[in-house]
Amino acid sequence: MSLLFNQRKSPGANSANPGHRLVMYFIRHLQQALASIGELWRMPISSLLTMAVLGVSLALPTTLHLLMKNGQQLRSGWDSAAEITLFMEEGVSESQTQKVLRRIGLYEQVNKVTYVGADDALEEFKTLSGFGDALSYLDKNPLPSVILVIPTTQYSSPEGARELLEKLQQQPEIAFGKLDVTWLEKLSAIVNLLDDAALALGILLLLAVALVIANTIRLSILNRREEIEVLKLVGATNNFIRRPFLYTGIWYGLIGGLIAWVCVSLILWWVEGTLLDLASQLGSELTLSGLSFSEFLILIALSSGLGWLGAYGSVMRHVYEIEPENQL
Amino acid sequence: MIRFEEVTKIYPGGQQALNRVNFHLQPGEMAFLTGHSGAGKSTLLKLIAMMERPTSGQVFINGHNLNKITKKQVPFARRDIGMIFQNHRLLMDRSVFNNVALPLIIEGYHLSDIKRRVAAALDKVGLLAKINNMPNTLSGGELQRVGIARAIVNKPPLLLADEPTGNLDPHLSMEILKVFEDLNSVGVAVMIATHDLGLIARMKYHTFTLRQGQMIHDGLSSSDLRESEFEPVI
Numbered sequence: 001m002s003l004l005f006n007q008r009k010s011p012g013a014n015s016a017n018p019g020h021r022l023v024m025y026f027i028r029h030l031q032q033a034l035a036s037i038g039e040l041w042r043m044p045i046s047s048l049l050t051m052a053v054l055g056v057s058l059a060l061p062t063t064l065h066l067l068m069k070n071g072q073q074l075r076s077g078w079d080s081a082a083e084i085t086l087f088m089e090e091g092v093s094e095s096q097t098q099k100v101l102r103r104i105g106l107y108e109q110v111n112k113v114t115y116v117g118a119d120d121a122l123e124e125f126k127t128l129s130g131f132g133d134a135l136s137y138l139d140k141n142p143l144p145s146v147i148l149v150i151p152t153t154q155y156s157s158p159e160g161a162r163e164l165l166e167k168l169q170q171q172p173e174i175a176f177g178k179l180d181v182t183w184l185e186k187l188s189a190i191v192n193l194l195d196d197a198a199l200a201l202g203i204l205l206l207l208a209v210a211l212v213i214a215n216t217i218r219l220s221i222l223n224r225r226e227e228i229e230v231l232k233l234v235g236a237t238n239n240f241i242r243r244p245f246l247y248t249g250i251w252y253g254l255i256g257g258l259i260a261w262v263c264v265s266l267i268l269w270w271v272e273g274t275l276l277d278l279a280s281q282l283g284s285e286l287t288l289s290g291l292s293f294s295e296f297l298i299l300i301a302l303s304s305g306l307g308w309l310g311a312y313g314s315v316m317r318h319v320y321e322i323e324p325e326n327q328l
Numbered sequence: 329m330i331r332f333e334e335v336t337k338i339y340p341g342g343q344q345a346l347n348r349v350n351f352h353l354q355p356g357e358m359a360f361l362t363g364h365s366g367a368g369k370s371t372l373l374k375l376i377a378m379m380e381r382p383t384s385g386q387v388f389i390n391g392h393n394l395n396k397i398t399k400k401q402v403p404f405a406r407r408d409i410g411m412i413f414q415n416h417r418l419l420m421d422r423s424v425f426n427n428v429a430l431p432l433i434i435e436g437y438h439l440s441d442i443k444r445r446v447a448a449a450l451d452k453v454g455l456l457a458k459i460n461n462m463p464n465t466l467s468g469g470e471l472q473r474v475g476i477a478r479a480i481v482n483k484p485p486l487l488l489a490d491e492p493t494g495n496l497d498p499h500l501s502m503e504i505l506k507v508f509e510d511l512n513s514v515g516v517a518v519m520i521a522t523h524d525l526g527l528i529a530r531m532k533y534h535t536f537t538l539r540q541g542q543m544i545h546d547g548l549s550s551s552d553l554r555e556s557e558f559e560p561v562i
Contacts, residue, residue: 234431235407
């Protein structure tokens with residue numbers, strides 16, 4: 001495109017066929033993307049160090065995300081296991097107890113009823129707590145008899161279970177009832193707090209990633225000031241000059257994301273061993289879920305996007321600022 | 329080709345570099361711009377290259393008022409002007425080929441075109457054999473000629489040179505001037521800023537002389553130059 005001399009043709013960029021021009025546009029972008037990899041390769045140590053910093057910064061929020069995700073899965077298992085504990089009034093006779101048990105068992109909301117008598121409870125407490133001998137000094141069993149009620153799945157949500165609890169507490173033989181969902185609610189409130197904290201921490205770390213990239217790109221722009229001035233003198237547009245820097249930012253982010261993924265995979269592999277050990281001791285099955293493929297893609301897209309964003313910030317500030325001046 | 333109308337340039341800080349300068353460089357003309365350092369030569373060239381804007385007055389290139397060229401259009405306008413610098417301003421970490429190819433890469437030429445045109449430009453300055461050299465293996469005169477090859481590789485109708493022979497001995501200077509004369513003979517307008525009066529004394533070229541920001545001489549070189557308080561260099 002010649003501005004000052006209409007008769008002049010610049011055949012390079014303006015070949016007549018728009019399809020061909022589009023193809024050339026992508027080819028040139030590809031060339032510049034590859035060229036900026038070459039640029040990184042020229043200083044492998046410092047590039048790798050920067051990428052490692054990014055990788056570690058990204059690994060932390062990713063790990064937090066996995067913690068939150070696994071915690072969520074664990075809690076979704078607990079949520080449906082709402083259990084209502086009913087404490088009997090003192091001095092309720094054996095036959096009355098049996099009646100109550102039968103009555104509760106007939107409720108359509110109730111799945112299962114278990115009776116733990118005061119003596120059984122004391123026995124259980126002795127074995128589990130390890131206070132066995134000390135407890136034998138008590139002249140009277142301090143523990144009440146307890147009825148454990150497990151609601152049907154339909155009533156195991158916190159609201160449904162609470163409704164059922166209200167009903168059960170009306171029974172004259174019942175002193176009071178306790179819904180195990182209340183501690184679950186407290187737990188989930190705490191977990192929500194942790195989730196929020198993790199989210200805030202994650203956002204801070206992502207911000208750090210963008211800033212690290214912005215600073216790296218800033219330094220590389222200032223290092224190549226001379227080159228930028230020359231490019232401007234021979235007629236390069238700002239868009240042309242900034243493109244390789246933007247690509248460099250994207251590469252930083254992308255490779256940083258990959259490093260983060262490797263870190264997280266290593267952490268998972270490391271923790272899984274100890275977790276299996278723990279699970280076998282608890283006699284339950286615990287599995288860790290790692291990053292799914294779509295989460296992996298999100299991680300890579302996010303890190304590349306942050307790379308672009310950081311680079312863009314630097315480019316807008318510095319490439320536009322540099323003007324050829326001292327000479328000519 | 330280039331026309332200045334009452335051009336004044338005052339830098340921020342109050343330094344007056346050009347004072348109501350008028351001149352006209354004809355299409356296809358080769359001319360020298362002379363004057364002491366600080367007389368305003370560089371400022372004049374900067375105004376043509378749109379590295380500075382005039383405080384008042386107008387600069388025209390090929391009839392286009394440069395005041396009407398927006399910041400976004402400046403790069404495109406610069407592609408019509410080949411610029412040559414005293415310190416050549418080559419990129420030392422790239423080969424001669426890549427340096428000369430720069431303006432073509434920017435304009436998005438095909439690689440085959442780039443190879444052909446770079447070879448032609450280097451041939452014109454007599455450096456085709458050094459196409460794959462790195463700049464630090466070349467002499468000062470060769471570097472300057474690579475700079476000229478870069479300036480002419482996309483065949484601009486106008487060449488600006490700022491002290492192109494500033495660092496060279498007289499023999500090399502004449503070689504460089506010869507290159508400019510060859511280019512001029514195929515219709516390229518050339519404007520050369522220099523304080524090397526010995527160089528231009530022997531030639532009959534249009535000469536513009538600046539003193540303290542004012543155009544004090546505008547005519548064929550150079551018999552009356554000595555009166556205008558110049559001591560020829562060399």
